[in-house]
Amino acid sequence: MLTLEEAQTALRARITPATASEAVPLRAARGRYTHAPLAAAVDNPAFDNSAMDGYALKHAELAAQGYTLPLVGESRCGAAPQALQPGTAMRIFTGAPVPAGADTIVMQEDVERAGEALRFPATTAAGDHVRRCGDDFHAGDALYPAGRRLESHDIALLATAGVATVPVVKRPRVLVVATGDELVAPGEPLGPGQIYESNRLVTLLMIEALGGEAVDGGVVRDDPAALRKLLAGAMDYDFVITSGGASVGDHDLVKQVFGEIGEIDFWRVKIKPGKPVAFGRLGSRTHFFALPGNPVSSLVTFKLFVEPALAAWHGSDYRPLEVPAVAANRFKRKAGRMEFLRARLENVNGELRAEVLKGQGSHQIGTLRHTQALLRVPAESEGFDAGARVTVLPLT
Ligand code: AMP
Ligand code: MG
Numbered sequence: 001m002l003t004l005e006e007a008q009t010a011l012r013a014r015i016t017p018a019t020a021s022e023a024v025p026l027r028a029a030r031g032r033y034t035h036a037p038l039a040a041a042v043d044n045p046a047f048d049n050s051a052m053d054g055y056a057l058k059h060a061e062l063a064a065q066g067y068t069l070p071l072v073g074e075s076r077c078g079a080a081p082q083a084l085q086p087g088t089a090m091r092i093f094t095g096a097p098v099p100a101g102a103d104t105i106v107m108q109e110d111v112e113r114a115g116e117a118l119r120f121p122a123t124t125a126a127g128d129h130v131r132r133c134g135d136d137f138h139a140g141d142a143l144y145p146a147g148r149r150l151e152s153h154d155i156a157l158l159a160t161a162g163v164a165t166v167p168v169v170k171r172p173r174v175l176v177v178a179t180g181d182e183l184v185a186p187g188e189p190l191g192p193g194q195i196y197e198s199n200r201l202v203t204l205l206m207i208e209a210l211g212g213e214a215v216d217g218g219v220v221r222d223d224p225a226a227l228r229k230l231l232a233g234a235m236d237y238d239f240v241i242t243s244g245g246a247s248v249g250d251h252d253l254v255k256q257v258f259g260e261i262g263e264i265d266f267w268r269v270k271i272k273p274g275k276p277v278a279f280g281r282l283g284s285r286t287h288f289f290a291l292p293g294n295p296v297s298s299l300v301t302f303k304l305f306v307e308p309a310l311a312a313w314h315g316s317d318y319r320p321l322e323v324p325a326v327a328a329n330r331f332k333r334k335a336g337r338m339e340f341l342r343a344r345l346e347n348v349n350g351e352l353r354a355e356v357l358k359g360q361g362s363h364q365i366g367t368l369r370h371t372q373a374l375l376r377v378p379a380e381s382e383g384f385d386a387g388a389r390v391t392v393l394p395l396t
Contacts (some may be wrong), residue, residue: 003379004338006309009271011279014265015287017147017315018238020170029150031211033314036163038144041162043134048098050075055111055118056102057089067124071116075099089118093350098130105129137161147315149211164250169211169314172238176203177217177230179244179254180293185219198365199243199291199298210310212239227257235283238313241306244293247276254278254290262288270379271339273297273362277305287313294362300374302342304395322376325392328355332383334339339377341379342367343392354392371395 002010021035050056057069065087072088075081075096075212076105084090084101092098092105104126113120137143143161144154150166158166183197184190197219207214215237220226222245234240240267245254254280255267264280267290274297278290287309291301303320311318343354354375359367377383384390 001268001270001275002266003270004304006264007277007279007305010265011305011309012312014279014281015112015309015312018169018172018313021167022170023165023167025165026155028165029158029166029168030152030155031209032150032166032171033211033316034144034146034148034150034340035167035315035318036146036167038158038163040139040141040143040218041135044136044160045131045133047097048133049131050092050098050105051094051131052105052107053093054105054107054129055089055120056077056082056084056087056092056098056105057120058102059124062085062120062124063122067120067122069118069120071113071118088224089120102356103127122211134383135278147317149314149318149386162221171211172214172310172313173215173236174207174241175209175215175217175234175237176200176217177240177242179222179227179242180219181222181251183219198295199293202295202299203241203243203302203306206306206307207241207310209303210307211314212310221251222251224253227253228261230286231257231261231282235286237286239287239289239306239309240282241289241291243291243298244290244340246278246290252276258282258288258290262286270337271300271304272339274301274304274340275337277301279305279309293361295365296342296362296368299368303374303395304340320393322391322393323352323353323373325354325373325390327351327375327384327386327388327390330383330385331356332376333377333381335380335382338379340374340393342371343373343375344370345372345392345394352392354390387393 069089072085074091076093077095079100084099090099106120106124110121141174163257171204178197178200182194184194204214220230242254245252249277262280262282267278268275276292280288282288342357346353357370373394376391
């Protein structure tokens with residue numbers, strides 16, 4: 001059985017970054033991955049401008065005129081001002097262009113104004129409150145490499161930099177299917193032995209959040225013929241993700257049928273929960289994940305395998321964020337598999353505390369309402385005491 005690291009390495013080795021790209025407007029670029037490096041089209045700031053509401057002046061004239069200057073003219077946002085008349089100060093507002101001839105801004109709270117006569121503090125320093133053209137970045141500066149996932153704040157930067165459309169990697173098409181004779185859609189009455197299906201919906205949403213095009217493949221029964229039909233018809237997708245039927249039970253047919261039709265790279269990984277996860281290929285291009293059916297196992301294996309796989313597909317070198325924390329409570333167990341515990345995070349006097357939640361059974365989805373992170377217990381660990389240093393993977 002592979003360790004988590006071995007399985008993740010095998011996974012990355014199998015995934016060739018996609019080459020197809022498309023240009024999307026900024027409004028549609030969040031969560032997408034850059035296909036090519038992006039550079040700024042304009043300088044930021046685009047021109048010298050004021051950081052304050054106040055007055056623009058030439059610093060050398062201040063002392064010469066006893067720190068008193070008459071007010072002449074105004075510079076407002078969105079218009080080019082007249083040049084500063086020698087020996088005067090100009091009214092200016094935040095973001096407005098600094099007029100030619102001025103080099104310093106004094107904020108209005110520091111200025112005594114009597115009619116058109118302005119008195120400035122002697123402490124005024126040359127260059128105060130001027131935002132210099134290009135002091136943030138210049139036109140042509142590299143902003144993002146290829147393979148960067150764009151977040152909302154990146155869109156703000158690109159807009160400022162004059163970038164209107166972004167070349168992004170084409171979305172992977174991802175088919176998501178739940179398997180199991182017991183599964184019923186929420187809202188339907190439950191018959192004997194039936195349960196509500198939950199994995200498919202959350203998987204579809206997480207795929208979309210990762211920049212993929214999620215296609216709902218519905219629920220497939222535990223029937224070899226139905227599963228064969230599904231897999232044989234899925235070879236146009238970039239990824240197929242199933243939940244359930246990946247274990248060793250008589251009705252766990254997904255992994256069997258997947259082995260018949262496709263090629264398995266690995267099955268079973270030394271982790272808890274999520275051991276019976278399988279990964280491989282269908283046909284020449286479709287990556288296949290058989291995730292376990294237990295809702296928590298499904299979530300954990302998605303985070304550990306599907307998330308890095310989608311990142312690799314987009315040409316990103318993303319690794320999940322691992323954060324040191326201090327255990328808020330004691331947790332003891334038998335060493336063996338690497339384990340992921342659902343935990344709540346809290347900042348206690350500047351220290352990140354991770355509390356292992358009660359109810360760690362892989363069927364105990366109720367715990368999820370308090371879960372903010374997965375706490376990773378190393379394979380050889382027999383647990384920890386309160387106050388021990390631990391590692392957590394925050395969930396977003
Ligand atoms: P399996 O991996 O098919 O053996 O399923 C393991 C457990 O997860 C069983 O208790 C199933 O009833 C449950 N399960 C399987 N698929 C789902 C699903 N899509 N939503 C919720 N529970 C599921
Ligand atoms: Mg099942």
